Amino acid sequence: MEAVLAIVIGVLYGGGLYLMMRRNLIQLIIGLGLLSHGANLLIFTAGGLRKGGAPILDEATNTYASAPADPLPQALILTAIVISFAVTAFALVLFLRTYQTCGTDDVDELKGTDT
Amino acid sequence: MTLLPVLPIIIPLAGAVLCMLFRKSLMLQKALAVATSFMMLLTAVCLMAHTARGTIAVMNVGSWQAPFGITLAVDMLSSVMLVLAGLLAVAVSVYSCFDLDGPRIKFGFFPLMLILLMGVNGAFVTGDLFNLYVWFEVLLTASFILLALGGERPQLEGSIKYVALNLLSSALFLAGIGILYGMAGTLNMAELANVVKDGERGGLVTMVAVMFMMAFGIKAGMFPLYFWLPASYPTPPAAVSALFSGLLTKVGVYSLIRVFTLIFTNDPEFLHGLILAGAGLTMLSGVLAAAAQYEMRKILAVHIVSQIGYIVMGLGLFTPLALAGTVIYLAHNIIVKTNLFLVAGAVHRLKGTYDLHKLGGLYKERPGLSILFIISAMSLAGVPPLSGFFAKLTLIIAGLRAESWLIVAVALGVSLLTLYSMTKIWAYVFWKPAPAPLPDLDPMAPGKWAAFLLPMVGFTVLTIAIGVFAGPVFDYAQQAAGQLMDPQGYIDAVLGGAK
Numbered sequence: 017m018e019a020v021l022a023i024v025i026g027v028l029y030g031g032g033l034y035l036m037m038r039r040n041l042i043q044l045i046i047g048l049g050l051l052s053h054g055a056n057l058l059i060f061t062a063g064g065l066r067k068g069g070a071p072i073l074d075e076a077t078n079t080y081a082s083a084p085a086d087p088l089p090q091a092l093i094l095t096a097i098v099i100s101f102a103v104t105a106f107a108l109v110l111f112l113r114t115y116q117t118c119g120t121d122d123v124d125e126l127k128g129t130d131t
Numbered sequence: 132m133t134l135l136p137v138l139p140i141i142i143p144l145a146g147a148v149l150c151m152l153f154r155k156s157l158m159l160q161k162a163l164a165v166a167t168s169f170m171m172l173l174t175a176v177c178l179m180a181h182t183a184r185g186t187i188a189v190m191n192v193g194s195w196q197a198p199f200g201i202t203l204a205v206d207m208l209s210s211v212m213l214v215l216a217g218l219l220a221v222a223v224s225v226y227s228c229f230d231l232d233g234p235r236i237k238f239g240f241f242p243l244m245l246i247l248l249m250g251v252n253g254a255f256v257t258g259d260l261f262n263l264y265v266w267f268e269v270l271l272t273a274s275f276i277l278l279a280l281g282g283e284r285p286q287l288e289g290s291i292k293y294v295a296l297n298l299l300s301s302a303l304f305l306a307g308i309g310i311l312y313g314m315a316g317t318l319n320m321a322e323l324a325n326v327v328k329d330g331e332r333g334g335l336v337t338m339v340a341v342m343f344m345m346a347f348g349i350k351a352g353m354f355p356l357y358f359w360l361p362a363s364y365p366t367p368p369a370a371v372s373a374l375f376s377g378l379l380t381k382v383g384v385y386s387l388i389r390v391f392t393l394i395f396t397n398d399p400e401f402l403h404g405l406i407l408a409g410a411g412l413t414m415l416s417g418v419l420a421a422a423a424q425y426e427m428r429k430i431l432a433v434h435i436v437s438q439i440g441y442i443v444m445g446l447g448l449f450t451p452l453a454l455a456g457t458v459i460y461l462a463h464n465i466i467v468k469t470n471l472f473l474v475a476g477a478v479h480r481l482k483g484t485y486d487l488h489k490l491g492g493l494y495k496e497r498p499g500l501s502i503l504f505i506i507s508a509m510s511l512a513g514v515p516p517l518s519g520f521f522a523k524l525t526l527i528i529a530g531l532r533a534e535s536w537l538i539v540a541v542a543l544g545v546s547l548l549t550l551y552s553m554t555k556i557w558a559y560v561f562w563k564p565a566p567a568p569l570p571d572l573d574p575m576a577p578g579k580w581a582a583f584l585l586p587m588v589g590f591t592v593l594t595i596a597i598g599v600f601a602g603p604v605f606d607y608a609q610q611a612a613g614q615l616m617d618p619q620g621y622i623d624a625v626l627g628g629a630k
Contacts, residue, residue: 048299052301052302056305059306059313062309064313089312092309102272111291118287129288
């Protein structure tokens with residue numbers, strides 16, 4: 017399973033970086049999205065892929081009913097997903113405004129502040 | 132006392148919420164923002180007094196014991212950063228009361244500024260890597276909106292580069308966190324320090340360390356990752372530029388210092404050597420790029436990059452004296468750089484342009500403003516007896532003691548070129564006769580003008596004061612550096628259970 021996920025993460029990173037280097041604003045934002053998916057899957061995989069029960073102690077015996085899975089990576093990923101959702105929403109609005117103000121979605125033509 | 136570390140986060144949040152509630156009233160928002168900033172400064176000073184003798188203020192949020200919960204830990208470096216953030220908040224909020232246009236305030240400048248400060252403070256107090264990521268996102272999101280607020284074309288163009296590169300850096304940071312968690316099973320910085328210290332997996336740790344270096348390097352504006360900075364920082368109004376240049380890159384630098392003194396000390400020869408090389412190139416490329424510019428705010432923005440090089444140089448040398456230099460330089464740079472941006476904003480407010488060729492003759496018209504500028508500019512270049520001199524002196528002595536001749540030579544050369552850039556601004560904007568007389572766009576009444584200058588006067592006095600009282604400042608910085616070089620105290624304070 018790790019091997020498959022590793023390949024998936026690699027493809028997501030590669031695709032994300034490729035799209036970020038394109039000149040189109042929409043491709044840039046899709047690239048950013050893919051990149052953050054890659055990072056999330058990376059946390060998931062690195063945190064250990066184990067089948068297990070919920071990490072809740074049995075009150076009487078003070079032990080787990082079955083070997084538990086680590087819940088923390090999922091909590092981290094959930095936080096990261098929410099953040100990347102908000103940021104993507106903002107970036108979409110920013111790009112729309114840029115398109116309306118500058119009349120182009122070509123990154124190469126947005127170089128007015130570079131020099 | 133136990134609640135003290137969380138106050139720097141709660142106060143700006145409360146201020147932001149109140150500002151949102153009174154969205155319609157400009158007066159009330161201004162008053163609230165200034166009051167909140169003063170309270171922030173006050174708590175920061177309390178924290179500084181509390182930690183001044185080497186105690187580390189620790190708080191476990193929700194009483195979850197470290198390393199399972201999120202820990203807030205304030206050591207001397209954190210508290211000095213909090214005080215500086217408070218000073219900057221006061222100055223910028225007073226300044227923007229006079230400088231900012233109504234629509235920008237109506238669309239939420241003050242709440243966003245306070246949220247940004249919450250993120251910055253959060254990053255300074257947290258003792259948990261994932262929590263640090265969250266604070267980064269908080270301050271980034273607020274800064275995205277502040278940068279684009281107003282929607283002028285240069286702002287939008289700058290924002291795209293800023294947003295794209297900072298999100299890339301966040302993705303890198305997140306990936307680094309994931310790998311580190313998989314390796315160590317914890318994200319508490321103190322626990323991580325323990326795991327890395329007695330861990331065998333040296334190679335993997337070094338690789339993750341480089342990922343963190345890239346992620347924070349982008350945010351700090353290190354060579355070769357800084358190109359978003361000159362493209363975006365000069366575009367928003369002066370108050371926003373000043374806030375960003377004073378604080379945002381410094382959060383990146385602070386995080387670099389934190390992780391590379393606490394966690395990634397496994398291979399200093401390679402890792403800190405890499406940082407040192409980056410520092411030299413950052414200084415050099417920033418100052419050379421500034422020499423080619425003829426726009427006041429652009430020169431200052433590119434100079435941020437070169438100054439970051441000096442700050443990081445101390446971390447690269449990785450000796451107690453060098454880190455003390457870094458701490459002094461951080462304080463000096465935040466004060467002086469912000470002040471220069473505020474003065475540039477005042478010039479723009481008077482004349483409506485930043486172009487060195489069009490400006491001129493300001494010394495005759497506004498001698499007070501000119502003197503504020505020249506003191507800060509000389510301090511930036513490192514002229515005694517101002518703060519910049521002692522900051523650079525400490526770093527250079529540390530470099531000589533470490534026998535890193537090359538970096539010392541670079542630092543001295545860059546210092547001269549900084550002087551060149553600053554005298555260029557002085558000669559063009561203040562000294563030479565105006566090429567074509569530019570009328571004052573906004574002649575303020577003398578009383579209002581004096582109040583407008585107040586934050587700049589305060590910062591100028593501070594840069595002189597750091598120079599005059601260099602002894603006590605140096606003692607404090609040395610103690611802070613001692614804490615950083617010997618992280619065992621920090622680790623024990625966090626993991627030894629909070630009181």
